[in-house]
Amino acid sequence: MFFYYLDLACRSIKKTPFLSVLMVLAISIGIGITITTLNIYKMASVNPAGERSDKLFAVQLWSQGEDSWDEFNPQITYQDSFNLRRGDIPVRQTPMFRTGGAIQTDNPDLAPILEGVRVTDSDFFSLFSVPFLYGQAWDKSVDQQAKYEVVINADLNQQLFGGENSVGRTLYINRKPYKVVGVVDHWSPKPKYYDVNNGAFNDSEQVFVPFSLTPIEEYQSWGNNQGWKHEDTRTVAAKIVSEQHWLQYWVELKDQHDVELYTAWVRSYIEQQQAPGRFNSPNADVQIMDVADWLIENQVVAEDNKVLVGLSALFLVVCLVNMLGLLLAKFLKRAPEVGVRRAIGASRAQIFSQHMVEVGLIGFCGGIIGLLWAWGALSLLAAKFELEQALTSLDMSMWLVAPTIAISAALVAGIYPAWRVCSTNPSIYLKSQ
Amino acid sequence: MLSMKNINKVFKTDLVETHALRDFNLEVKEGEFVAVTGPSGSGKTTFLNIAGLLEGFTNGDYFLDGVNISNLSDNKSAAIRNEKIGFIFQGFNLIPDLNLAENVEVPLRYRGFSRSERDKRVKQALEQVGLGARMKHLPAQLSGGQQQRVAIARALAGEPRFLLADEPTGNLDSMMARQVMELLEDINKAGTTIIMVTHDPELARRAQRNIQIVDGQVCDFTMYQGGQPQLVSDNVQAVS
Ligand SMILES: Nc1ncnc2c1ncn2[C@@H]1O[C@H](COP(=O)(O)OP(=O)(O)OP(=O)(O)O)[C@@H](O)[C@H]1O
Numbered sequence: 001m002f003f004y005y006l007d008l009a010c011r012s013i014k015k016t017p018f019l020s021v022l023m024v025l026a027i028s029i030g031i032g033i034t035i036t037t038l039n040i041y042k043m044a045s046v047n048p049a050g051e052r053s054d055k056l057f058a059v060q061l062w063s064q065g066e067d068s069w070d071e072f073n074p075q076i077t078y079q080d081s082f083n084l085r086r087g088d089i090p091v092r093q094t095p096m097f098r099t100g101g102a103i104q105t106d107n108p109d110l111a112p113i114l115e116g117v118r119v120t121d122s123d124f125f126s127l128f129s130v131p132f133l134y135g136q137a138w139d140k141s142v143d144q145q146a147k148y149e150v151v152i153n154a155d156l157n158q159q160l161f162g163g164e165n166s167v168g169r170t171l172y173i174n175r176k177p178y179k180v181v182g183v184v185d186h187w188s189p190k191p192k193y194y195d196v197n198n199g200a201f202n203d204s205e206q207v208f209v210p211f212s213l214t215p216i217e218e219y220q221s222w223g224n225n226q227g228w229k230h231e232d233t234r235t236v237a238a239k240i241v242s243e244q245h246w247l248q249y250w251v252e253l254k255d256q257h258d259v260e261l262y263t264a265w266v267r268s269y270i271e272q273q274q275a276p277g278r279f280n281s282p283n284a285d286v287q288i289m290d291v292a293d294w295l296i297e298n299q300v301v302a303e304d305n306k307v308l309v310g311l312s313a314l315f316l317v318v319c320l321v322n323m324l325g326l327l328l329a330k331f332l333k334r335a336p337e338v339g340v341r342r343a344i345g346a347s348r349a350q351i352f353s354q355h356m357v358e359v360g361l362i363g364f365c366g367g368i369i370g371l372l373w374a375w376g377a378l379s380l381l382a383a384k385f386e387l388e389q390a391l392t393s394l395d396m397s398m399w400l401v402a403p404t405i406a407i408s409a410a411l412v413a414g415i416y417p418a419w420r421v422c423s424t425n426p427s428i429y430l431k432s433q
Numbered sequence: 434m435l436s437m438k439n440i441n442k443v444f445k446t447d448l449v450e451t452h453a454l455r456d457f458n459l460e461v462k463e464g465e466f467v468a469v470t471g472p473s474g475s476g477k478t479t480f481l482n483i484a485g486l487l488e489g490f491t492n493g494d495y496f497l498d499g500v501n502i503s504n505l506s507d508n509k510s511a512a513i514r515n516e517k518i519g520f521i522f523q524g525f526n527l528i529p530d531l532n533l534a535e536n537v538e539v540p541l542r543y544r545g546f547s548r549s550e551r552d553k554r555v556k557q558a559l560e561q562v563g564l565g566a567r568m569k570h571l572p573a574q575l576s577g578g579q580q581q582r583v584a585i586a587r588a589l590a591g592e593p594r595f596l597l598a599d600e601p602t603g604n605l606d607s608m609m610a611r612q613v614m615e616l617l618e619d620i621n622k623a624g625t626t627i628i629m630v631t632h633d634p635e636l637a638r639r640a641q642r643n644i645q646i647v648d649g650q651v652c653d654f655t656m657y658q659g660g661q662p663q664l665v666s667d668n669v670q671a672v673s
């Protein structure tokens with residue numbers, strides 16, 4: 001019976017092409033706008049850590065003095081990073097920050113490339129499940145005994161080495177030679193949750209170097225630096241011993257028990273630090289947050305996005321009300337035919353279904369075209385307003401979401417017209433023509 | 434086969450109440466060919482619609498094939514219409530977008546017949562009315578008489594026991610009307626009970642039994658050779 005209804009629906013749509021196009025257009029525009037905002041919302045709120053989301057924790061310390069910041073800062077100081085990573089607790093943890101420099105190779109034809117560089121420990125790669133194309137992270141011993149080793153991302157590997165296995169080759173960062181030990185396989189989580197303070201939707205760095213090189217190489221911070229008291233931090237050497245917050249710190253904890261152990265361990269560290277006069281605020285403490293909470297805390301998913309989705313859904317409703325009117329007119333014009341069908345044996349339910357199938361088909365067409373609108377709108381946003389690509393690429397799930405919303409929305413709009421046409425008394429339309 | 438006892442039908446509009454049928458009594462036996470006549474507005478169409486389960490009634494008892502029709506669900510009455518009843522209307526009422534074969538197929542679709550069964554019955558029904566060669570034509574491409582024959586084929590395809598025709602020849606010239614009448618007579622001979630409303634006394638005379646509806650009530654006549662009506666019903670005294 002469904003295919004019979006579908007056949008009738010196709011004929012009916014073809015019979016009134018103008019009206020049908022109008023209805024498909026109405027619903028497709030509503031869907032287009034809804035999907036556009038929904039896509040941005042979804043891409044902004046996707047949890048990039050996947051199933052490791054509740055095992056990875058960002059560490060924050062209330063190291064500021066009294067009468068300064070009244071909340072935990074998202075970053076921490078170099079001193080604390082340095083001390084925590086040296087701690088004797090058996091967990092995987094890593095400090096990190098963003099720097100950058102001119103990248104070159106032995107190939108004299110290659111112009112130097114300015115790239116962001118992430119300074120971190122070897123645990124970074126296992127913590128964030130970074131996939132390797134060639135080689136691996138530098139050895140754990142390098143985290144203590146600094147060596148000039150480097151991990152690069154596949155894109156840069158393509159640029160520098162033509163995409164071949166470059167493990168063992170040399171590249172230069174600010175003219176210092178580093179040995180390539182690993183090539184990352186196009187890794188760039190969105191949002192860039194491990195460092196949301198420096199562009200939550202930026203691409204990941206193309207270069208990773210050992211944290212242990214920081215005091216030797218005096219890497220400049222290329223990210224946000226937050227200070228709560230006046231200090232001279234013009235040189236890296238001064239900054240390293242300062243109270244400035246400019247590093248991110250992550251730890252992997254298996255379960256709630258680990259969380260408690262770790263928290264207690266950091267608190268005891270804070271107590272030690274209070275002896276020389278640091279952490280002197282009564283609020284001094286540690287706060288750890290898993291990825292999902294971290295993204296919310298840092299408002300990576302802005303409230304505005306929700307409002308936008310709501311508004312566009314409202315717009316969709318307006319489109320549907322229009323469609324309802326058009327459907328009503330169309331269906332009631334068909335009442336004589338429905339009278340005949342009823343007289344020769346169609347039940348109300350069958351007439352209702354027939355019309356709902358027609359509405360569903362219109363909805364489906366609207367959904368597909370709406371998806372094209374959304375795709376166009378997102379491309380336009382990307383081109384004209386330079387919105388991050390991560391936000392404007394159409395999520396695969398939308399291919400399912402758009403037709404589903406379109407069909408259900410159309411069905412809702414179609415209920416009243418279909419009910420009207422199936423509940424009118426057939427005998428009225430049979431008397432004469 | 435059909436039995437109506439004290440059926441009343443009142444149409445209520447904002448101000449007026451119309452008693453379309455009042456204490457309407459009628460028995461129709463299996464295999465009868467009943468012609469219904471009566472003045473305009475007397476309730477003939479109303480009676481036919483009630484008989485065909487297209488419309489409810491205000492009160493009274495209606496049994497069709499022994500089934501009490503009073504409180505049937507929509508699904509049930511649709512199924513009865515589909516299986517037991519065939520309709521023929523004055524205005525033909527073919528669906529203009531469907532070709533002849535598809536028009537005839539409509540009731541079979543709702544009956545849930547398989548494709549091969551549908552094809553067989555459509556072909557058979559259209560051949561029976563002499564239009565087997567024009568299956569793919571659209572209704573608009575046919576004459577009125579041909580359209581009415583398609584409507585008859587549509588009513589026949591489901592092999593109903595019971596055919597209801599509301600002025601089936603009303604829009605046809607006398608030549609075509611006679612053809613349609615002959616077709617109906619053949620169908621009746623094959624065993625189908627027919628109730629036909631008509632304004633044409635000549636056609637009415639050809640039916641086995643004539644009833645007249647006046648002011649929503651039945652005057653029953655049986656025709657006999659001389660053509661003079663004999664009053665059978667007891668609820669109408671005088672009809673001029
Ligand atoms: N849907 C309706 N609403 C209100 N009144 C109605 C309705 N249908 C019929 N009537 C009234 O019921 C009465 C009987 O109508 P019906 O159509 O049965 O007459 P008829 O005998 O078929 O007439 P005709 O020979 O002109 O077709 C008329 O007075 C008509 O106005």
Ligand SMILES: [Mg+2]
Pocket residue numbers: 477478479599
């Ligand atoms: Mg009538």
